[in-house]
Amino acid sequence: xxxxxxxxxxxxxxxxxxxxxxxxxxxxxxxxxxxxxxxxxxxxxxxxxxxxxxxxxxxxxxxxxxxxxxxxxxxxxxxxxxxxxxxxxxxxxxxxxxxxxxxxxxxxxxxxxxxxxxxxxxxxxxxxxxxxxxxxxxxxxxxx
Amino acid sequence: xxxxxxxxxxxxxxxxxxxxxxxxxxxxxxxxxxxxxxxxxxxxxxxxxxxxxxxxxxxxxxxxxxx
Numbered sequence: 001x002x003x004x005x006x007x008x009x010x011x012x013x014x015x016x017x018x019x020x021x022x023x024x025x026x027x028x029x030x031x032x033x034x035x036x037x038x039x040x041x042x043x044x045x046x047x048x049x050x051x052x053x054x055x056x057x058x059x060x061x062x063x064x065x066x067x068x069x070x071x072x073x074x075x076x077x078x079x080x081x082x083x084x085x086x087x088x089x090x091x092x093x094x095x096x097x098x099x100x101x102x103x104x105x106x107x108x109x110x111x112x113x114x115x116x117x118x119x120x121x122x123x124x125x126x127x128x129x130x131x132x133x134x135x136x137x138x139x140x141x142x143x144x
Numbered sequence: 145x146x147x148x149x150x151x152x153x154x155x156x157x158x159x160x161x162x163x164x165x166x167x168x169x170x171x172x173x174x175x176x177x178x179x180x181x182x183x184x185x186x187x188x189x190x191x192x193x194x195x196x197x198x199x200x201x202x203x204x205x206x207x208x209x210x211x
Binding site: 063 | 187189190191193194195197198201202204205206207208209210
């Protein structure tokens with residue numbers, strides 16, 4: 001024990017020093033976390049939208065939610081496949097998929113909040129987390 | 145040679161004697177850390193999880209509600 005403590009301190013110091021040289025978050029880890037968070041937000045938006053439409057017997061609202069959220073699901077699924085593969089093509093396409101998801105979820109948020117319902121904080125948190133990828137889409141597609 | 149100097153030499157000798165053990169402890173610690181990182185399984189694929197989680201919501205959104 002007497003020898004282990006200095007060894008532990010030195011080992012932790014060495015690990016800490018090497019860690020200090022690479023403070024960046026791994027891109028794949030950030031991508032995975034962003035897709036998982038956006039998916040939670042998508043589920044929350046879909047659940048609340050369906051619940052409000054059912055409670056108000058408002059099929060137009062349900063249809064609007066469906067027309068916004070189904071394409072977002074398709075982009076989420078493609079983004080998840082991109083994370084699972086994470087090759088050069090997947091990394092190139094990922095930011096624009098995230099941008100599509102953010103735009104769709106933002107539309108769904110406005111639609112739900114116009115009914116007086118409120119989406120949970122996790123939706124805004126997911127949008128904020130994933131927003132770091134969106135500018136990379138603008139750079140790769142020429143700023144559309 | 146004074147007794148203080150002798151004591152100091154004994155202390156240095158003792159510290160040097162422990163140095164190889166200290167290195168061995170560090171190597172063992174690093175090997176454990178590396179071993180743990182290698183043993184960590186890869187995360188499960190994300191796409192099937194999303195399909196499974198979202199199916200119920202997609203079904204719910206596709207059902208017309210009475211107006």
